[in-house]
Amino acid sequence: MQNRNISDIIEQYLKSILKESPSIEIKRSEIAQQFDCVPSQINYVIKTRFTVQNGYLVESKRGGGGYIRIEKVDLVDDAEYLNELIEYTGESITETDAFKVVQALYENHFLNRREANLILSTFNRNVLAFSDHEIEDIVRARILKSVINRLKCAD
Structure with a gap:
């Protein structure tokens, strides 16, 4: 201890x-x-x-x-959790914070490992490669919120 x-x-x-x-x-x-x-x-x-x-x-x-x-929260049945993740994401999110959100979705069985890795690959800094990091963070948030909204509809 x-x-x-x-x-x-x-x-x-x-x-x-x-x-x-x-x-x-x-x-x-x-x-x-x-x-x-x-x-x-x-x-x-x-x-x-x-x-x-x-x-x-x-x-x-x-x-x-x-x-x-x-x-x-009961993550399997709780759409409120996904709404909270959308709210947390906001209009802009860093690569580190976006990784944490995707990791949580994986750990709570919303995504499998392959899906999580595919999503992470779409918004890493090397892929987005904007000269303005604020724009990267905005685009990353839009991608992430789109993914989460799709999860809310998936069954």
Whole structure:
């Protein structure tokens, strides 16, 4: 356990709770107190480890009665997950972030290995090769959103 940092420990703790229940509601300050860390550490773990690409939906409500709700989505049946990936993609996406989205689609059985590799080959920097990287990111987002929309219709 010495080689693990506090973020890994918090992540493992939250995931262990999610194994028992499809969603959890936590208070940031209570979890921070439990692990003797600052509340921003909890934010960091949630923002980096419980992302849409990893199959989680996160909702937060600020204020005195505020909470953070983390839900593990049923990726096979949940079109909301694909909509979240489209929203995450936005109008522009880097090659690295697009790779993460395709990897998540593969890991969650929306794509097989061959399909994922074919998609990745369509929007890598060498293929797009625009002199303006912003245009590359826009074209990459359009390709990725088109793929995801097609997945929403496939059965």
